Amino acid sequence: MTKNSQSIGIFDSGYGGLTVFKEIKKLLPNYDFIYLGDNARAPYGNRSFETVYEYTLQCVEWFFAQGCPLVILACNTASAKALRSIQQRDLVARYHDKRVLGVIRPTAEIIGDLTNTKTIGILGTKGTTTSMSYPIEIGHFFPDINVVQQACPMWVPFIENGKYHGHEMDEFIRDDLDSLFAQSTDIDTILLACTHYPLIQDKIRQYLPQNIRLITQGEIVAASLVEYLSRQHWLDEKITKSGNTRFYTTGVADDFETHGEVIFGSKVKAEHVNL
Known part of the structure; x- marks a missing residue:
């Protein structure tokens, strides 16, 4: 090497x-x-x-x-x-x-400036959401922001296996987004808190209201x-x-x-x- x-x-x-x-x-x-x-x-x-x-x-x-x-x-x-x-x-x-x-920290430092309703949705792996890292870090910079999380355990396996171009994972995307908004209807900004997720952002947008801002981390x-x-x-x-x-x-x-x-x-x- x-x-x-x-x-x-x-x-x-x-x-x-x-x-x-x-x-x-x-x-x-x-x-x-x-x-x-x-x-x-x-x-x-x-x-x-x-x-x-x-x-x-x-x-x-x-x-x-x-x-x-x-x-x-x-x-x-x-x-x-x-x-x-x-x-x-x-x-x-x-x-x-x-x-x-x-x-996580670079994202937490700026994301509070991107929401008007002061309610942010986090889509991530089970590991990321259960760690509570985003609510904690965002709270340090924006204590008045409400952070709502949803784990999406099936998304990365589909993406890693290259099975995200068709419609095989659409049902999982729709169900996870429904679960996110069931927690709060005030969400106006969603963070894709997994670096795999930008690969399916066009699919995700299909199931989002047009007024929702979708944030990627790159x-x-x-x-x-x-x-x-x-x-x-x-x-x-x-x-x-x-x-x-x-x-x-x-x-x-x-x-x-x-x-x-x-x-x-x-x-x-x-x-x-x-x-």
Whole structure:
């Protein structure tokens, strides 16, 4: 494996993080990146806190072994269940010069400005919703916002298996949206709190009233990363900037390339890794 010792690491349990990485790459085209999808163990959404932490830490340490000084958890479940422990425990104890960031805080910092009714709907995995990370984080910045959550446990398996182009999952989408609005009719803004979900946002919109704002995280996280690097000069200076991007998966490389090219919007050449 050829090392680029100063790349930004982008992690997801599977393909979904590519929706975030695509936006990051637009804003930071000259930076070097490594993307890792833990496809062999996806989805993470229904796994326990302990298991998600274990898997995520393994992947983060793999990035560190490649020399990455910064890793982005482009996965809501990993951000919800593992990020805090990694930041407060593992970085402090063993990786003082490394940084790991997630997707929840950047979203929580701005989402309250996007609602007029002060009621936000969250669509996510079971792991993300049960963690209560979004209500807690949004509450820090916007204490007057009402956050309503709905777990969508079937969405990621459909997306990971490439079965989202037809109508196979439409019933699940409709039922989960009905369950969300059954909790509150005041919702005017919905966050897709899983990086896989932008791949089906057109389907989701079919079952939403036109006045509902649908928020995806890619542009939010990308803009937040740019701002973060502008403040952390010591870290930004470490990252090499030759425009190189490499993709890895714990699953089947050919499958990753096929699905990844559709999501990422350009050719993806992947290598298999064992963790």
